Amino acid sequence: IKIAVPKESELGELRVALVPDTVSRFIKLGFEVLVQSGAGLGAHFTDGDYQAAGAQIISSADQLWTEADLLLKVAPPGEQNGQQEMDWLKPGAVLISFLDPLGNPEKIQALAQRQITAFSMELIPRTSRAQSMDALSSQASIAGYKAALLAAASLPRMFPMMTTAAGTIPPAKVLVIGAGVAGLQAIATAKRLGAVVEAFDVRPAVKEEVQSLGAKFVEIPIEEDTATKGGYAKEVSQNTQERIRQVLTEHVKKSNVVITTAQVQGKRAPIIVTEEMVAEMDSGSVIVDIAADRGGNCACTEPGKDICYNGVHVIGPLNLPATLPVDASQVYAKNLLTLVKYLVKDGEFQLNFEDDIISEACVTYDGQLRNARVKEALS
Numbered sequence: 507i508k509i510a511v512p513k514e515s516e517l518g519e520l521r522v523a524l525v526p527d528t529v530s531r532f533i534k535l536g537f538e539v540l541v542q543s544g545a546g547l548g549a550h551f552t553d554g555d556y557q558a559a560g561a562q563i564i565s566s567a568d569q570l571w572t573e574a575d576l577l578l579k580v581a582p583p584g585e586q587n588g589q590q591e592m593d594w595l596k597p598g599a600v601l602i603s604f605l606d607p608l609g610n611p612e613k614i615q616a617l618a619q620r621q622i623t624a625f626s627m628e629l630i631p632r633t634s635r636a637q638s639m640d641a642l643s644s645q646a647s648i649a650g651y652k653a654a655l656l657a658a659a660s661l662p663r664m665f666p667m668m669t670t671a672a673g674t675i676p677p678a679k680v681l682v683i684g685a686g687v688a689g690l691q692a693i694a695t696a697k698r699l700g701a702v703v704e705a706f707d708v709r710p711a712v713k714e715e716v717q718s719l720g721a722k723f724v725e726i727p728i729e730e731d732t733a734t735k736g737g738y739a740k741e742v743s744q745n746t747q748e749r750i751r752q753v754l755t756e757h758v759k760k761s762n763v764v765i766t767t768a769q770v771q772g773k774r775a776p777i778i779v780t781e782e783m784v785a786e787m788d789s790g791s792v793i794v795d796i797a798a799d800r801g802g803n804c805a806c807t808e809p810g811k812d813i814c815y816n817g818v819h820v821i822g823p824l825n826l827p828a829t830l831p832v833d834a835s836q837v838y839a840k841n842l843l844t845l846v847k848y849l850v851k852d853g854e855f856q857l858n859f860e861d862d863i864i865s866e867a868c869v870t871y872d873g874q875l876r877n878a879r880v881k882e883a884l885s
C-alpha cells in the first residue's frame with residue numbers, strides 16, 4: 507500500500523499527518539511512503555528527515571495525490587489553484603483525515619461520488635478501545651494547554667500567589683467553562699501555573715475529574731438529561747441555558763480569566779458568556795474562547811481575532827493545535843498509525859463494518875455515504 511502525505515494547503519495549518527518517526531514505522535510494516543516536498547516544514551521536519559526515515563519525496567501536489575492508495579491528511583481536502591484536491595485522488599483510494607463531516611456534509615457526498623473510501627477522524631468513537639486513535643482528544647489536549655498559556659501571557663497580573671518582602675500578590679482566579687478534554691487540560695495547566703481554578707460543565711459526571719485536578723466544580727442543578735449515549739453533551743433547553751448564565755454571571759464577574767471550551771457535536775457552540783457578563787468583568791481581565799472555531803462561547807468573541815471589550819481582552823483563537831505543530835503532529839501521526847494498523851491486515855484493507863470503530867469512522871465506501879448523521883446533516 508502506497509501512503510501519501512501532502513503538504514497541508516489550508517492557511518495557517520502547520521501540522522503534518524506523519525512525522526519521520528511514524529514514517530519509519532510504516533515502512534517497517536511493509537508500506538511505501540511518499541511525502542510531498544516541504545510537507546513537514548511547518549512542524550520543523552525537513553525533506554531530509556523524511557528521506558532518512560525511508561520516505562520518497564515527491565515535488566508536485568497533484569502527482570502525490572494521484573499516486574496515493576492511502577492519503578493521510580490533517581485538514582479536510584481543500585482547493586489549490588482553482589482545483590479541488592480530492593479530484594486528484596484515484597477512484598478506490600482511501601482518505602483518512604479530519605473531514606468536518608457534520609459541518610460540511612456536501613464534501614463527504616462529493617467524496618462518495620468520486621468512489622473514495624473516506625474515514626473521518628472526528629468520528630472515531632470515544633471508547634477505551636479506540637483511545638489510541640482518538641485524534642479529537644490528542645489535539646484538544648494541546649488546545650487546552652495553549653489556551654491557559656495564552657491567558658497567562660495576556661493577563662496584566664501573575665497567575666501564582668507570591669509572598670515577597672514588598673507584600674503578598676494574590677493568585678489569579680481562573681474559570682474554565684466546559685470540562686471535556688481541552689477544559690481539563692486548561693484546568694491542569696492553570697493550576698500548575700499557580701492560579702485558583704474553578705470549572706463548570708453541563709455534564710455532572712465531570713465533577714470528580716475537575717476536583718481531582720484541584721479545581722472547584724461550580725454546581726448548577728440541571729433537571730434535563732445533558733449527555734448522549736456516547737458521552738457527548740446535548741444541546742440544553744433555552745430555560746436551562748438561561749439558568750446556567752444566571753449562576754455563572756457571579757463567577758465570571760469575579761474571575762480574572764475565563765477559558766471557554768464548550769462544544770456540542772455538529773452544532774454551533776453555545777453562547778454561555780453574554781455581553782452583559784463581559785461588561786461586569788474588571789478591566790484587564792482575559793477571556794480565551796477556544797470554541798471560536800465553532801462560533802465561540804462568548805457573545806463578544808470574533809473568531810480569529812483578539813479584541814478589547816470595555817477593557818476585557820477577548821481572544822478567539824482558531825486552530826490552536828496548529829500553534830504547537832511539533833507535538834500536535836507527533837501525536838496525530840501516532841493516532842493515524844494505530845488506526846491504519848487496525849484497518850490493514852496482510853497488506854490489504856479489511857473493513858469489517860460490524861466493528862464500531864470502522865462503521866462509525868468510515869463515512870464513504872463503495873460510492874455510498876455510510877454515516878446516518880452525515881446523511882441527516884445533508885437533508
Ligand code: NAD
Nearest residue numbers: 632633634637643684685686687707708737739768769776
Ligand atoms: P467537546 O469538545 O465536545 O465539548 C467540551 C465540553 O463542553 C464537554 O465536556 C461538554 O460537556 C461541555 N459543554 C457542552 N455544552 C455546554 C454548556 N452549555 N455549558 C457548559 N459546558 C458545556 O468534549 P470532548 O472533550 O470532545 O469530550 C466529549 C466526551 O467524550 C466526554 O464525555 C469525554 O469524557 C468523552 N471522551 C471519552 C474518551 C474515551 O473514553 N476514550 C476520550 C475522550 C473523550
